[in-house]
Amino acid sequence: MLQDIRENSQGTIAKIIIGLLIVSLSIWGMDAIIGGFSGEPEVATVNGEDITEREFMRVVQIESQRQLSRMETPDQSLLNEDQIRKDVLESLIRQKVLTQNASEQGLALSDADIDALITQMPQFQVDGVFNRDRFVSSVRNMGMGVAEFRETMRKQYVINQIRTGVVQSGLVVDQNASHLLSIQNQTRDFRTLTLPASMVSDEVEVSEEEVASYYEENSDAFKLPEQVEASYIVLSLEALAETIDVSQEDLQSYYQERAADLAREERQASHILIEDGGDAEEVMKTIQQRLAEGESFSELAEEYSVDTISAEQGGDLGYAGRGVYDPAFEDALFALKEGEVSEPVATSFGLHLIKLTDVRKSEVPPLAELEEKLTRELARSRANERFAEVRTELADLAYAEDNLTVPAEELSLEVRTKEGVTRDGGEPPFDHAGLVRQLFSEDVLEDGYNTELIDVGDNMSVVARVSSYQEARQQPLENVASDIRDILTRQKTREALAQRAEEAVASLRSGEDASALGLGEWTNHADQARTGSSLNPVLMAEVFSLQRPQGETVYGSHLAGDSATIIALDEVNEGEVDADSQEYQQLTRFLSTISGQREYAAYQEYLRNRAEVERP
Incomplete structure (x- = not known):
């Protein structure tokens, strides 16, 4: 048998198979060969196709990291992991049914198509050329194998084809857009009367x-909620820097090292700005050709530049240091030698040709002027080098000791106190949820241990302990009677104002005059739009909620704060609609997109409901 195997391995078919394996391995790595052969446990089966546990856990991890990145202070314990798992599984099920539907429709990408997409992706290129090592490294960093990444791309591409097709099929009737725009641009003529709280103050007891x-x-x-008085130590980069002594010799040496940086360099630039798009590249090539033929940069700036202000000065922008221009513009400018002209540079303003016309440097300020600034910089730099080391020491000491005095003395830090910290937190640093949660944990609150060292911000860590604890307690009536009286007074005042406003509106509707009712004089508001008015937005919402007058004034009222407002709506002015306007076109596109998104959501729901889903 061994002889048969040896002979067959020399055959033509065997050589072809081995050749294909070598090519696959050289391009994609081992995943391309073995990715589909390993059996994996599944978390669900959709119409007979499995969703693997590995795929599920990878997406759970990605979603967890996404939610953490949205937190001001990331804290893993704040994640609702059960909900994340539930949402991710449902998302993968919907993705699976869409992929299956795409396959039924014949939407698919070949391996060659996938290869073409991957090799064209900028994140996998070095100097504009596809780089296999960067590709494999990037995919590994995503927690995926090469074969898995290729399959994910295949699925997402066809799903996007379906989504784009359905969304772009959304339709909107022109009459709907015109009607909506007319309502949006509608204005109203109305009058107002204000009833102050003082009008009913005698009635309120x-x-x-x-x-x-x-x-x-x-x-x-x-x-009053349960609360603690906390003792705590703060280790921050700034505080650590304040403990570091900087000698005059060190300062002098640092000053000399920084001399080149301290001399501020400013560059005088001229530019020619062309609007991006259309024939911009052709125009730019024409300008470059004319420059190469010896024509003046300043004259070409006057002729071509859309920056009309600088164009009048031959494109001159004056002197500026770093941090003034767009980053791409700045990088190009500071890479030029005096008299050189850059290649076209793209910014949000358009395409630029940049010419460096002059460079000037200021004198280095004397050490006496910079002593305070440089001392602070040097101390902070040294503190930064020591921060991780001191943080570890503080964490170890806080764990070993049943107090904060020893860690503070060992590291020359201050023990501070904070009163009134509740389970909802308190003033910084007890506005950090993780620190508060530990402070009220059984180990710390009941057993008297220190908290762990908690990172509450960039280069700032805190360890704390409970100094004293106070249970939740009821405040006596005498302590809160004044607050309750204020609450009831405001309530009764609003009720009285609402009643007075209701009576006034009824009288006005019956034809009585506002002056005769003792309500004062009306304030006129003509041609007021829904938005952009100087009036209270809530009041404007009330005005626009009133029904259209049918020959007679329509009255209403609005209660806000310590006053009530009587509204007299006299006229509704129809909004103008220009079907050729940008506003109309934008609204039409928006309504079409909304319609398409609704259709796509309904399509997804239809596929999901008819799918056979099994879960272990």
Whole structure:
């Protein structure tokens, strides 16, 4: 048998297979060969096709990292992992049914198509050329194999084809767009009367019985939550820098090292700016050709540049240092030698040709002027080198000791205190959820241990312990009676104003005059739009909610704060609609997109509902 195998391995077919294996391995790595052969546990089966546990866990990890990145202070313990797993699984099921549907429709990418897409992706290129090592490294960093990445691309591409096709099929009736734009651009003519709180102040009284009754009915609102007084140590880069001594010799040496940087360099630039798009590249080539033939940069700037202000000066932008221009413009400018002209540079403003016309450097300021700044820089630099080391020391000491005094003395740090820290947090650094959660943990609150060292910000860490604890308690009535009286007074005032406004509107509708009712004079507001008015937006919403007048003024009222406003709507002015305007075109595209997105969501839901899904 061994002889047969040896003879067959020399055959033509065997050589072809081996050749294909070598090519595959050289391009894609081992994943391309073995990626599809390893059996994996599944988390769900959709219409007979498995969703593997590895795929599921990878997407769970990606979603967890995405949610962490959106937190101001990332904290893994704040993630709802059960909900993440549930959402990810549902997402993968929907992706699977869409992929299957695409296959049924004959939408697919060949291996050659995938290869073409991958080799054209900028993130996998070095100097504009596809680089296999960068590709494999990037894919590995995503937690994927090469074969898995290729399959993911295949799925996403065909799903996007379906999505784009459905969304772009969304339609909108012109009449709908015109009607909506007319309503949006509508203006109204109305008048207002203000009823101040002082108008009803004589009617408002709050008795002791009412205060006591409110206290009993809302007793939970007057409980003080459990709280602690916390002792804590803050280790920050700034605080560490303040403990570092900088000698005069070190400062002098640092000053000499920084001399080149301290001499500010400014560059005088001229530019020719062309609007991007259309024939911009051809125009730029024409300008470059004319420059090469010896024509003046300043004259060409006057002729071509859309920056009309600098064009009048031959494109001159004056002197500027770093941090003034767009990064791409700045990089090109500071790479030029005096008199040189750059290649075209793209920024958000368009395409530039940049010419460096002069360079000037300021004198290095004397050490006396910079002593404070450089001392701070040097101390911070040295503190940065020591921060990780000191942080580890503090973490170890805080774990070993049952107090904060020893760690503070060992590291020359200060023990601080903070009162009134509740489970909802408190003032910094106790606005950090992870630190507060540890402070109220059983180990710290009941057993008297220190918290772990918690990173509450960039280069800032805190360790804390509970100094004293106070249980939740009910505040006595006498301590909150004044607050309750204020609450009830505001409530009764609003009720009285609402009643007065309702009566006034009824009288006005019956034909009585505002002056005769003692309401004062009307304030006129003509041709007011929904937005952009100087009036209260909530009041404007009330104005535009009133029905259209049919020959008679329509009245309404609005209650806000400590006043009520009577509204008299006199006229509704139809909004102008220009079917050729940019506003109309944008609204039409927006409505079409919304319609298409709804159709796509319905299509997804249809496929999901008819799919056979099995879960282990």
